[in-house]
Amino acid sequence: xxxxxxxxxxxxxxxxxxxxxxxxxxxxxxxxxxxxxxxxxxxxxxxxxxxxxxxxxxxxxxxxxxxxxxxxxxxxxxxxxxxxxxxxxxxxxxxxxxxxxxxxxxxxxxxxxxxxxxxxxxxxxxxxxxxxxxxxxxxxxxxxxxxxxxxxxxxxxxxxxxxxxxxxxxxxxxxxxxxxxxxxxxxxxxxxxxxxxxxxxxxxxxxxxxxxxxxxxxxxxxxxxxxxxxxxxxxxxxxxxxxxxxxxxxxxxxxxxxxxxxxxxxxxxxxxxxxxxxxxxxxxxxxxxxxxxxxxxxxxxxxxxxxxxxxxxxxxxxxxxxxxxxxxxxxxxxxxxxxxxxxxxxxxxxxxxxxxxxxxxxxxxxxxxxxxxxxxxxxxxxxxxxxxxxxxxxxxxxxxxxxxxxxxxxxxxxxxxxxxxxxxxxxxxxxxxxxxxxxxxxxxxxxxxxxxxx
Numbered sequence: 001x002x003x004x005x006x007x008x009x010x011x012x013x014x015x016x017x018x019x020x021x022x023x024x025x026x027x028x029x030x031x032x033x034x035x036x037x038x039x040x041x042x043x044x045x046x047x048x049x050x051x052x053x054x055x056x057x058x059x060x061x062x063x064x065x066x067x068x069x070x071x072x073x074x075x076x077x078x079x080x081x082x083x084x085x086x087x088x089x090x091x092x093x094x095x096x097x098x099x100x101x102x103x104x105x106x107x108x109x110x111x112x113x114x115x116x117x118x119x120x121x122x123x124x125x126x127x128x129x130x131x132x133x134x135x136x137x138x139x140x141x142x143x144x145x146x147x148x149x150x151x152x153x154x155x156x157x158x159x160x161x162x163x164x165x166x167x168x169x170x171x172x173x174x175x176x177x178x179x180x181x182x183x184x185x186x187x188x189x190x191x192x193x194x195x196x197x198x199x200x201x202x203x204x205x206x207x208x209x210x211x212x213x214x215x216x217x218x219x220x221x222x223x224x225x226x227x228x229x230x231x232x233x234x235x236x237x238x239x240x241x242x243x244x245x246x247x248x249x250x251x252x253x254x255x256x257x258x259x260x261x262x263x264x265x266x267x268x269x270x271x272x273x274x275x276x277x278x279x280x281x282x283x284x285x286x287x288x289x290x291x292x293x294x295x296x297x298x299x300x301x302x303x304x305x306x307x308x309x310x311x312x313x314x315x316x317x318x319x320x321x322x323x324x325x326x327x328x329x330x331x332x333x334x335x336x337x338x339x340x341x342x343x344x345x346x347x348x349x350x351x352x353x354x355x356x357x358x359x360x361x362x363x364x365x366x367x368x369x370x371x372x373x374x375x376x377x378x379x380x381x382x383x384x385x386x387x388x389x390x391x392x393x394x395x396x397x398x399x400x401x402x403x404x405x406x407x408x409x410x411x412x413x414x415x416x417x418x419x420x421x422x423x424x425x426x427x428x429x430x431x432x433x434x435x436x437x438x439x440x441x442x443x444x445x446x447x448x449x450x451x452x453x454x
Contacts, residue, residue: 001271006051013043013055017062018073022143024067025363033141036063037164041114043096045168049098055223056094060087067136070361075302086133089125093117099445113163113441117157124433126154127332131301136329140367144396148183149421152333154431156185181233189344189374192393195415197228203319203346205391206411207233207383209402211355215239217250221409222264229262229411230319233383236267236327236352236445237280243268244290258287263317269306270295280306280325282350284315291315296326312338320345323378326354327351330382331368333375333428340376340424346417347373351384351416355405362387362404370396377421379414418451 016039023033023061023171064086132139140159147156166175197201206229265285270279280296295309323339368389374396387404390410400412
């Protein structure tokens with residue numbers, strides 16, 4: 001194959017990666033995910049393994065390096081290594097696309113393989129890999145939709161890729177029916193009504209979005225909230241020490257809950273005996289004292305984020321049973337699903353997104369909470385340090401938002417929910433089934449495929 005043709009295809013893959021990045025915040029032009037994936041698949045057509053890997057890698061490098069440019073603010077030049085690691089996954093996808101093509105797989109079978117191949121590598125990158133990172137998936141680009149409470153974000157992404165691959169292969173019936181399914185899921189994903197205060201399952205919530213301030217400032221901001229607020233949430237690590245080891249400060253919080261008749265959930269630490277070992281927790285209390293806590297399970301990579309927890313712990317409050325995942329916990333499917341299956345009625349999520357990480361990071365992070373709400377059919381209330389704090393309904397739609405880099409309070413009314421979605425019960429297994437089938441296909445392609453000329 002001519003070098004000029006390869007260079008043009010490589011450029012197409014890179015441009016497709018740039019377009020893919022535009023589907024996510026800050027622009028968030030969701031529809032661009034379709035031409036981005038289509039362009040990438042076109043660039044791979046008929047290419048050998050080595051060239052396919054190169055195209056996949058540079059597609060990923062362009063996509064992740066552009067959208068996740070804020071990683072440079074945190075890790076400096078090490079961010080290049082992180083972008084490259086993420087780019088290995090589309091490279092692996094491209095490798096097996098080439099193998100499948102060389103093995104003679106075509107037509108609808110190749111379309112199905114393309115969807116499984118994409119979805120499985122995306123699932124590995126997001127939820128299984130050591131440095132797992134669930135941002136920038138195809139399903140996330142679509143946003144909240146009616147497929148999420150049935151099959152979840154990774155299977156939804158695979159459906160999207162199936163539709164695009166059908167278009168590329170000119171399988172018009174497959175493409176048309178799948179596209180209609182996706183459009184219907186998007187168009188009919190209706191926004192829930194705001195519950196009235198008369199609804200016995202309604203809860204008035206409020207959050208304090210502040211960063212780098214003292215306990216006294218959180219206390220003052222909470223005192224200034226309206227009298228009808230029932231549940232107040234402070235961000236992750238808003239109290240950056242074990243407050244139960246400080247009797248004076250603990251009594252201040254008890255007085256706050258008694259005087260305002262509130263339940264309070266906030267991010268703090270557990271350091272029994274004041275030792276070096278610590279846990280990053282969301283602690284919930286009211287006027288009676290301690291109600292419960294959840295230890296962060298998914299601690300942030302490359303940070304001192306405490307000893308990870310091993311289980312989800314719902315908390316019974318006077319307003320119902322709550323789940324309180326901490327920040328990064330809620331980026332992944334497992335913690336939200338386990339909380340929901342344990343009967344929690346709504347989520348409160350203390351979150352930390354540092355101001356220095358940029359508004360782009362904050363806005364991208366906020367998208368994941370909307371997906372978790374829709375997958376599990378629960379109201380979600382997120383309170384972040386410098387944004388984005390948000391109140392999200394069970395369809396994944398916003399009812400209140402305090403944007404990135406703002407300081408202040410956010411409030412609204414949510415409703416306790418008890419029904420479990422199909423995804424929470426069974427649908428989550430589809431991503432594992434997808435991975436299992438794809439893994440068998442990969443193994444067959446490695447063991448039995450004809451020699452691929454590089």
